[in-house]
Structures are given as C-alpha cells and as structure tokens.
Amino acid sequence: MQELTITRHNALIDPLLSIWSWQIPVYLFLGGLVAGIMIISGYFVLQGQYKKNVFSCFYLPHIALVLLSGGMGALFLDLEHKLYFWRLFTTFQVTAPMSWGSWLLMIVYPALWVNTLIRIPERYQGKVPIFDRWSAALNARPVLIKNIGIANMLLGTLLGMYTGVLLSSFGARPLWNSAMLWMLFLVSGLSAAAAFVHLITTDEYERELLAKADNAFLTLELFVFGGFITGLLTNSRVHKDAVHLLLDGPFAPYFWVLVIGMGVLLPLAIQLLAVNHKIKHTALAPLLVLAGGLALRFVIVFAGQFSRWS
Template sequence: MREEVLASVLANAKVEPQLAIWGWQIATYLFLGGLAAGLMVLSAWAVLARREAQAPFAAGQAPLIGFVALMVGMTTLFLDLEQKINVWRFYTGLHVTSVMSWGSWVLLLVIPALGLLTLAGLPSGFPALSAWLDRLPAIGPRLIAPISAICVMQRRKLAVLNFALGIALGIYTGVLLSAFNARPFWHSALLGPLFLTSGLSTGAAMMILGTGADGERHLFGRIDLGLILVELALIGLFLADMLNGNALQRDAAAHVLGGGATQVFWLGFIGAGLALPLALELVLWRRSMVSVAAVAAVLVLFGGFLLRDVVVKTGQETSWSHFDNQFNASLLKDLRKDGENPNGRF
C-alpha cells in the first residue's frame, strides 16, 4: 500500500489564524463617512425646513465641516489601499452586483454635491472665507464668485440633492460590511440602518458642539435624543437577529456577549457612547447647559467611532468555516528542503 501525505500551509499572517486585512483606517473612514452623511442630511433638512434663522450653524457652517470630514475619511481609505495607483479602476465601469462599485460612484456624486452646498453656505456661515475665495487672483472673480452666486440661488435644490445622497452615503457605510456574506457578524441587513442612524446621531452631536446659539443646541439635542433611542432599538434587533440565526451567527454574537469585545461594546459603546449621553440629553430637555451638552456630544462622537471599530474587528474574527490550526513549523522546514517554494505549491 502506498501512503501519501497531503499538506497545506497558510503562510499569510493576515489570514491565519483570523482575517486581519482592515485596521483603523477602515473604521475611521466609516466613522467620518457616517459623520459627513449625518451633516449632509441635517444641513439639508435645516435649509428645506427654512430653519436658517433657528439653526444658522447647520445651514451655513456644517456643510464645510462635513466636506472636511469626508475628505479626511477618503484619505484614510486611500491609505488602506494596497495598490493605490489602481484606484482609478473603480471608475472604469459600474458593476451592479458589487457594493464597492456602487459606493465608489456614490462618493463621486457626494463630493461635488456637498462641495456646492458648502459654497452656498459660505456667505452666511463663513463670510470672511467666502470673500477671500471671491478675491483669489484669476479664478476668484471669474470662476468661484459666479459659481457661489448660483449655488446660493439654487440652495434648496442643492439641499434636496444632498439630503438624498447623504442617506445613500450613510446606508452604504453599513451595507459595505453586510455585503461580505462570509463574515457572520456582518451578515445582517440591519447594519445599513444602524450605521445611518449612528451617522445622523454623530451629525447632530457635531451641530451641538459647533453652534453658539442656545436654540439650535437645544433643537439638535432633542433630535439626537430620539436618534439614540432608535439606535439602541436597532442594536437590540441586530443582536436578536444574530442570536436567532444558526450556530455560527450565535458564536459571532458571543464576541460581544461575553467574548473578547464585550467590555468595549457594552461599557465603551453602549454605556459611554449611548446610555450616558442619552441621560445627559434628558437632563437638558428643559434646561440648557452648554458644558453638559458638549460632554454629551463628545460622548456620542466617541461612541460612533467605537461602533465602527468593534464591528470591523469583530466581523474579521468570525467566519462560516472553522479549521483547526495544525500549523507545524518543522513540517514547513522539511518541505522547504526539496528546493521548491511551499508558498507557490500550496
């Protein structure tokens, strides 16, 4: 009888013993993209609802904050790319079955739309910056000033566009993960609504931090309170969805229900990022306190980042397949003695 041994060696530290291809860059991108989406939607709402007088920061200044957040987020996404020179390939076509393809095109639409809404808000939100741009040599009077004037006149139409694209961007940040069916912790249709709601909540928190008007701070404090309640409900549904799934989905949920991510998820995200700011905003329902509102807003932003960080890391630790790790360094050494590259053979 002839006996043969079949051996397979995984020599990729990013795959074995668990997937580890996405780090802080992706979590940061998802957080800043969600924040930009929230600012887009809430800024557009302030314009469409004719709340410019009540919410001057939201209508005039928030679009620029959102634009900067989006650009920083896009930078972290670019840093994560292994082959950065090939980024243009995303725009050689639209692959209808690819979530990343849809997302790349959504971002391509979001950037100019948010940029134009920013120009529309500069005269009221940042008058000094608006005047400086209008006076730039060559391009200021001939290009920037006329475009800015058109944006101001078409502000409501731009608000409609930004409202729609902001919702699309906010949902996409969650759908991007849920489309990876190979990861049980990401395999839920609730990630899209959850990330959208979280993005809106962080957007409201930024309004609270940025405004100097008590009325606007109080307005977005109430909005954020409602968004936190919705977010808590969605998290409950997400965990229930996992726990009512198959054994591997239940194992995935166990990462935040007694596993390695439990403390960060419950104490950091749920406790400090949602429950505590919810309690503080309830206190502020009838009485305005700037310092308390600022603390609540910072905690919401902190919780928004922790949500993305926990979901990204935990999703990579879960899989539909389980293989016992029987890696043997001496076996690999013996295989190398035959003069062939085992990484190329196996």
C-alpha cells in the same frame, strides 16, 4: 471531538482574519458622520434656514468636505495596491457595493460643494469672484436651493446606508451579514452628526434642537441594536457564535462599556437632563456620542473579521 491541523499560515489570514486595521473603521465613521451632516444640513436648507446666520447652513458643508476627504484618505492608506486606485473609476461592477460606493462619492462631492455655494461666509466673500456670482445665481432661484437641500438629504441617506451595506454584503463574515447593519450605521451617523453640530454651534436654538434630535437618534439606535442582536441570535449557528463575540466574548467589554454604556446610555442620560433644563449643556455628551460612534465601527470591523464559517 473535532481537531483541525492546518499547515497554512498566510499573513493577515491566519490564525484569524486581520486584514483591516484602523483605516477602515475611521473611513466608515467619517463616512457616517458626513452622511449625517448632509442630512442635517440639507434639512436646514430645505427649511429656509440658510437665510439666517445659523451655523448649519454656513459651515457644515465645508466641514463635511474636509471630513469626507479625511475618510477617503484613510481608505487610500488601507489599499495595498495604491497606485491602481484609479481602476475604481474605469468600471462599474453592479454586484459590488464598493463599486456603488465609489461612484456615489463622485456625486456626493459636487452635492456638498454646491451646498457650500448657497451662502458663502462673509470673510470668504469676494475671494473667488466666480463663486460669488454662482452663489448669487443660486439665491435668485429658491426652488433650486430647495432641490439642493433635498439632494443633500437623499445622498446623505444613501452614503450612510452604504457604510453598512459594504460590510453586510460579506456573507463569509457572519457578524456583518445582517440586514440591520446599514440601519445601525445610518442612525449612528445621524447621531454623531447631531452631536457634532451640538458641540460646535454657537447658536442657542440650533444647540437645543440638535440635542433633542440626538436624544431621538440615540433612543432609535438602542432599538436598532436590539434588532441587530436579535436577528443574529435567531439565525444559524455561525451567526449566533458571531454575535456572542459582542455579547459575552472577547469584544464584550468594548461593546458594552465603550459602545453601549459610554457611547449611547451615558450621553443620552446627560442630554435628557440638559434638554429638560436640569443641568447646563456641556461638551461632554456630544464628545461621548462621537467617541461611541467611532468605537462602534472599530468593534464591528474587528469582531466581524474574527467571525467566520466553521
């Protein structure tokens, strides 16, 4: 028998840690989605698709800027000492992933912005003459455009990794303390971005391509889930206890039904039928993927706070 009686009852700490609410999962989801969008958009730029009137090159960087700002807004809402936000940019703490992330975002914004200048959509042309001049200058240098594509892919990968590394660096929370978490969030971000393009593109080629890519990402995500779970199950007692929160504990219904069932397996089945021309493409599968990606962040953030050393 072990019976503990503790007189402490600090808000948000006791009886179980609950410091992060909806803002952090939303921030991590939007960060992952933008990371995936940057990789996909960068890939299309690299392939020279920006010369055609295809969706990815024309609008994705613009949408990513809005989504990223939404994520940053959610993060800002979570801060308890909001007026001191600027302190993040007065220092660089080499051991703090959050510090790396803050500075990474300072590079991601201009990379996305330059990406928007490669092709300014027709209805916006002439509105800001200097942007048109810069766009013309960029288009006169194809090698530079390729480098912008590469930079977007690279920074997107780092951003997607960062959303996982941020959590996995907390050794006091055994569920997050996995070397597979960055991979899980990166693949999930790619899958969400592919689903997002699939959902809103009007280009038939792009829809088909992204649906196929999403199927590959979803399949890969299942393997990464396997690695994540196996890694924790074969670890120390506290890590085993932590992963059981997802497998058969209080978070199991959300994990199995929302994340694995409706977020991965069902859309994968629908999209496999669609790309094999058994059924038509509908909005259902990409919507499920996006909802599943958001549910994954909620489940991991909330369950992770419940996991602890004891």
